[in-house]
Amino acid sequence: MINRALKLLRTFNDLSQKDLADHLGLSYSYVSELESGKKQPTVEVVRKYGEYFRLRPSAILFFSEEIEGEERRGGKALVARAALNILEKIEEWGGDGKNPP
Numbered sequence: 001m002i003n004r005a006l007k008l009l010r011t012f013n014d015l016s017q018k019d020l021a022d023h024l025g026l027s028y029s030y031v032s033e034l035e036s037g038k039k040q041p042t043v044e045v046v047r048k049y050g051e052y053f054r055l056r057p058s059a060i061l062f063f064s065e066e067i068e069g070e071e072r073r074g075g076k077a078l079v080a081r082a083a084l085n086i087l088e089k090i091e092e093w094g095g096d097g098k099n100p101p
Contacts, residue, residue, distance in 0.1 A: 001084060003037040005060060008087050009053050010035070024048045 010020050010031075021031040026045070033039040041049070043057070050057040 002041065002061070003035050004084050004088070006041065006049065007035040008084065008091065009049065009055075009060075011091055012087070013053065020052075023052055 010017065015023075017031045017035070018028045020026075021028045024031075024045075025048070030039065034041055034045070046057045046060050049055070049060055
């Protein structure tokens with residue numbers, strides 16, 4: 001789920017992958033691979049995201065919680081997944097959440 005959180009951080013701030021990569025000192029392809037889930041961010045990369053977006057790295061890592069198995073319900077992973085779903089809906093509405101369909 002951290003890939004979804006990283007992508008939402010970028011899109012909510014109206015940045016292209018290239019612009020964000022330049023700001024963070026990363027390659028465009030690496031940012032793309034992070035967002036697609038092909039690669040996992042290092043602690044240093046999470047720190048860079050946190051500094052740039054003025055978030056604690058722990059807030060970003062909160063969204064990396066995974067639900068192990070379909071039978072497991074509750075806990076931080078469920079909250080993280082619900083928060084990401086809400087943020088994705090806001091993004092679909094145009095980014096500010098003021099004009100839902």
